[in-house]
Amino acid sequence: MNKNAQIITALQQKGGAGKSTMISCLAAVMAEDGARVVIIDTDQQKSCMEWAEERELPNLDVVSHLSEDTLFDLVEKLEKSYDVILIDTAGYDSRMATYAIQISNLLLIPSGGSKKDIKGAARTWLHANNLTKRNKEAPEIKIVIWKVKKGTNVLAHAKNSLIESELPVLPTIVPALIGFDVISWNGGLPEGSARAAVNEFVASLQIEGHLKYYVKGAA
Ligand SMILES: Nc1ncnc2c1ncn2[C@@H]1O[C@H](COP(=O)(O)OP(=O)(O)OP(=O)(O)O)[C@@H](O)[C@H]1O
Numbered sequence: 266m267n268k269n270a271q272i273i274t275a276l277q278q279k280g281g282a283g284k285s286t287m288i289s290c291l292a293a294v295m296a297e298d299g300a301r302v303v304i305i306d307t308d309q310q311k312s313c314m315e316w317a318e319e320r321e322l323p324n325l326d327v328v329s330h331l332s333e334d335t336l337f338d339l340v341e342k343l344e345k346s347y348d349v350i351l352i353d354t355a356g357y358d359s360r361m362a363t364y365a366i367q368i369s370n371l372l373l374i375p376s377g378g379s380k381k382d383i384k385g386a387a388r389t390w391l392h393a394n395n396l397t398k399r400n401k402e403a404p405e406i407k408i409v410i411w412k413v414k415k416g417t418n419v420l421a422h423a424k425n426s427l428i429e430s431e432l433p434v435l436p437t438i439v440p441a442l443i444g445f446d447v448i449s450w451n452g453g454l455p456e457g458s459a460r461a462a463v464n465e466f467v468a469s470l471q472i473e474g475h476l477k478y479y480v481k482g483a484a
């Protein structure tokens with residue numbers, strides 16, 4: 266199905282972990298670099314749609330899509346015109362998320378540092394892995410520690426717990442920073458240390474070979 270575009274989906278059972286923020290930031294960095302990017306916002310909350318309405322970015326489109334049974338058709342239509350298709354979901358436990366998992370090349374699971382977040386990430390990984398492990402081309406799945414303060418015990422617990430469970434975790438974390446809240450008001454990318462964290466996150470994905478589109482500014 267994936268003819269040209271790389272399809273990247275954000276999933277996480279636990280709400281509020283950072284799916285929409287992650288998708289928006291990834292999209293904006295790639296679009297800024299010159300990739301043709303589209304976000305398919307499959308969440309009724311329309312966080313990515315609302316974020317994009319605050320500021321128009323060249324190379325970036327966002328479509329709201331709430332009908333599960335036409336997701337494949339939409340992707341088939343878009344994949345010829347874009348380098349990257351990013352899908353924001355409302356979780357993992359829905360037909361929409363199941364379709365998104367099936368169609369993606371890369372699945373990203375943001376996780377905070379609480380036990381609930383880590384359990385949610387583990388369950389989301391298990392679900393996505395079970396759904397795809399017998400696929401001819403199973404997607405890569407990565408858990409991203411997101412919105413956790415650096416240098417805290419919580420971060421240490423979260424990291425240890427993921428590593429002990431042998432879950433695939435990205436080495437770079439995206440810390441809790443106020444700059445991320447601002448983008449829901451301003452659109453676009455955060456500034457300062459939050460922007461640097463986004464760059465590090467994209468670079469880490471790139472260094473690990475997860476991105477098909479090469480972001481020149483990232484690594
Ligand atoms: N790294 C971060 N540091 C601080 N705040 C963050 C960070 N990432 C996201 N946030 C904030 O956390 C809140 C939840 O983020 P977001 O909406 O991206 O989560 P979500 O997983 O998409 O939530 P939902 O399950 O409701 O769709 C938002 O207010 C967002 O601005």
Ligand SMILES: [Mg+2]
Nearest residue numbers: 284285308312
């Ligand atoms: Mg969201």
